[in-house]
């Protein structure tokens with residue numbers, strides 16, 4: 001796991017700046033991929049609903065002034081008609097408002113889907129997930145950014161959507177109405193007031209965005225700690241590590257809470273700003289209304305006419321100010337959106353950059369294996385050489401110390417290779433280079449066979465199991481059961497499980513296709529995990545099996561038996577191992593001696 005480090009945009013502090021706008025627009029391109037996309041249609045629906053809502057609100061807003069009229073004139077019939085109209089409008093308004101909220105929620109789900117799928121597409125492409133999690137440490141907690149930050153971003157953005165979408169229309173309309181009622185003085189003073197409010201709020205929001213990004217990083221670190229304990233519960237329990245892990249987890253919690261408190265104190269100033277502007281705004285509306293009254297413009301109106309007019313004017317002014325204060329009220333949500341925009345934007349930039357680089361470096365044979373190809377299918381063009389290495393040098397990432405220097409090697413069919421050497425001499429690193437996970441520092445590495453069934457298959461040092469049934473573990477990394485599998489496939493799987501010494505596992509899982517809710521790592525012993533990996537290997541029957549200490553938890557007899565079955569299935573091995581008993585299954589031994597030195601010797605067959 002990469003060491004998490006605070007690195008917003010590779011060192012740049014997240015702010016309310018041009019970079020934020022660029023990142024936001026790039027995310028919007030994902031949320032609104034084309035003019036005819038579902039999200040654009042939903043957005044237009046939202047626009048229609050909110051526009052209708054505004055029309056109804058306007059009518060509702062005029063009702064009090066009409067009540068002044070009918071009550072002032074003691075008009076009973078008018079009063080009844082007006083009351084009926086008011087009830088109809090209010091029902092219409094509540095229905096439209098509910099539709100507005102419903103559409104916003106649908107938009108949230110749809111944005112989340114599109115944005116998460118987009119990030120998944122980049123994350124799982126060309127082994128970017130490996131580069132990001134293992135080789136680079138400038139993007140903290142990518143998992144949290146994809147799962148939580150995207151969710152919060154979409155939720156906050158959708159909560160602002162209807163207010164933002166309608167504001168240009170309401171602002172234009174009520175500015176015009178306000179201008180009609182109060183002359184230029186009303187709109188100008190209200191706009192001036194809003195500009196002042198925005199400037200003050202922007203200053204107050206800057207530190208919040210920075211803190212929010214930091215808080216989300218610490219949130220991810222805290223979650224990661226819990227995940228670490230969940231995954232390693234057994235070793236931790238053997239170490240009686242409850243106390244120390246409790247302390248470390250609490251420490252992360254304290255750091256998170258400290259930052260949250262700092263964030264809240266910064267938000268306090270923003271809340272003060274917002275509330276002050278809200279309440280001052282309500283007084284401003286009366287100031288704006290008072291000006292024409294005291295300047296004598298309405299001098300010739302009767303008190304009833306004047307109160308009707310005041311009520312109508314008050315409504316348009318108050319509504320215009322309300323439109324602005326609603327925008328100012330969005331400041332906290334906006335600063336949250338800005339923080340998440342930075343975190344998602346950073347991840348998106350890193351993913352795009354890495355997938356571009358990985359694709360540039362990747363040769364066709366290095367691409368992910370064709371996961372729908374059944375093992376029975378023969379390869380069109382059999383290859384008798386799997387790897388060709390010429391004067392290859394290898395170093396660990398961010399290290400100049402060579403692990404292997406000037407290695408020239410050809411791995412051919414039937415010429416199994418055993419890689420030995422002391423701890424840390426670079427055995428697994430050599431496999432990483434063969435597997436395309438690391439680049440060699442010098443020389444050329446060619447992989448001439450495909451990944452997957454009938455090509456090359458790697459069994460890593462740590463056995464890997466996915467969630468799912470026993471069948472899914474055996475056929476992994478093939479995506480699904482072959483369409484025409486049926487009983488023949490079942491028989492093959494059962495036979496290979498038996499050959500790997502795991503017949504009892506079928507009874508435990510109650511069949512191949514029974515969904516199990518356990519974690520495979522918790523219920524299988526290390527030896528069973530290695531046996532299950534071999535069952536997978538037998539099932540997939542690659543021509544070249546790359547095994548990294550794949551039998552370290554098994555006895556010599558079991559090891560020999562598994563290798564013998566592999567040989568009978570026609571596999572050529574490239575193994576990392578320490579036991580001399582392995583030599584009889586290999587033709588060559590490559591010994592890594594440390595400091596880049598190596599020795600390649602042919603094994604004499606007895």
Ligand SMILES: Nc1ncnc2c1ncn2[C@@H]1O[C@H](COP(=O)(O)OP(=O)(O)OP(=O)(O)O)[C@@H](O)[C@H]1O
Pocket residue numbers: 134135396397398403421422423424425426427428429430
């Ligand atoms: N992701 C990484 N970043 C930096 N250094 C690494 C990384 N992975 C491995 N190394 C270092 O590279 C060196 C070689 O590691 P490698 O895993 O190849 O050793 P090995 O020979 O397979 O050891 P072992 O026998 O213990 O499995 C080690 O010193 C290790 O610490």
